[in-house]
Amino acid sequence: MSAIITASGLSKSYGSFHAVKSVSFSIERGKIVGLVGPNGAGKTTVLKAILGLTSYNGKLDVLGYDPQTQRDLLMQKVCFIADVAVLPKWLKVCEAVEFVTQVHPHFNLERAKYFLNKTKINWNSKVKELSKGMVAQLHLALVMSIEAELLVLDEPTLGLDILYRKEFYNQLLAEFFDEGRSIVVTTHQIEEVENLLTDLIFIRDGEIVLDASMDEIGQKYVEVMVRREDIEKAQALNPVMEREVFGRKVFLFEGVAKDVLETLGETHSPSVADLFVAKMKERQL
Numbered sequence: 475m476s477a478i479i480t481a482s483g484l485s486k487s488y489g490s491f492h493a494v495k496s497v498s499f500s501i502e503r504g505k506i507v508g509l510v511g512p513n514g515a516g517k518t519t520v521l522k523a524i525l526g527l528t529s530y531n532g533k534l535d536v537l538g539y540d541p542q543t544q545r546d547l548l549m550q551k552v553c554f555i556a557d558v559a560v561l562p563k564w565l566k567v568c569e570a571v572e573f574v575t576q577v578h579p580h581f582n583l584e585r586a587k588y589f590l591n592k593t594k595i596n597w598n599s600k601v602k603e604l605s606k607g608m609v610a611q612l613h614l615a616l617v618m619s620i621e622a623e624l625l626v627l628d629e630p631t632l633g634l635d636i637l638y639r640k641e642f643y644n645q646l647l648a649e650f651f652d653e654g655r656s657i658v659v660t661t662h663q664i665e666e667v668e669n670l671l672t673d674l675i676f677i678r679d680g681e682i683v684l685d686a687s688m689d690e691i692g693q694k695y696v697e698v699m700v701r702r703e704d705i706e707k708a709q710a711l712n713p714v715m716e717r718e719v720f721g722r723k724v725f726l727f728e729g730v731a732k733d734v735l736e737t738l739g740e741t742h743s744p745s746v747a748d749l750f751v752a753k754m755k756e757r758q759l
């Protein structure tokens with residue numbers, strides 16, 4: 475497997491505040507990676523470093539380029555969506571398409587037409603005349619028509635309702651993603667991207683607290699709804715989290731053999747949201 479992003483000792487400080495604290499990670503081609511963390515954790519700062527939009531310390535290689543010194547070359551292979559509300563309101567749809575055609579060397583106009591013709595968006599409408607969902611469709615159509623190897627999404631569906639959020643990700647998967655491309659996405663709506671991701675990175679206070687593939691997570695983390703009489707046994711195995719569901723105790727374990735856990739009660743894989751809560755609390759102890 476080839477890494478398309480390698481960060482080694484990546485750090486970013488604003489004055490004396492350390493927003494990103496010497497993190498190291500790598501992202502392989504053909505992966506969809508969720509960069510997840512609470513507000514202020516450092517997600518956007520990491521994305522900005524990847525895109526060459528901020529200075530940083532440490533080493534960063536993105537598609538073979540140094541984002542700080544080779545941003546122009548890098549941008550030919552990377553596409554970036556911040557929240558979808560960034561398109562100017564006065565711009566007409568046809569002007570937006572025209573603009574991207576002119577500024578992006580790898581923009582495929584035919585593809586953009588194909589995507590837009592599947593929507594109800596009128597070429598002569600102004601952005602301010604479109605619904606939020608249509609703006610998202612326009613944005614997505616533009617982005618998916620750029621033949622990029624890496625797509626970076628920072629909270630892409632902020633402000634959209636659940637139907638459009640689901641449609642956004644479904645379309646992205648169906649029309650953009652393939653094994654030659656990679657996606658890095660930050661979001662607070664973990665539940666929505668959970669089934670989309672191949673890999674997960676949790677970040678908190680500028681540090682990585684989990685970096686694993688979804689398969690590894692399925693192997694390593696197990697939740698058990700423990701029978702009343704086995705609660706002490708479960709606690710002795712050092713669960714990373716304990717919670718109550720309808721009066722029953724549910725424990726989350728990290729790296730404990732599944733056959734041992736199966737003797738305590740019903741086992742299943744934790745949701746990413748539950749795992750997130752557990753990892754965030756664990757660091758606060």
Ligand SMILES: Nc1ncnc2c1ncn2[C@@H]1O[C@H](COP(=O)(O)OP(=O)(O)OP(=O)(O)O)[C@@H](O)[C@H]1O
Binds near residue numbers: 511512515516518520
């Ligand atoms: N330009 C800046 N000047 C000073 N501090 C900054 C600047 N940009 C970010 N920070 C701080 O760095 C930390 C990380 O910010 P960042 O935007 O990367 O977080 P985030 O994980 O993307 O958060 P959110 O989910 O709220 O968008 C925060 O404490 C933020 O206040």
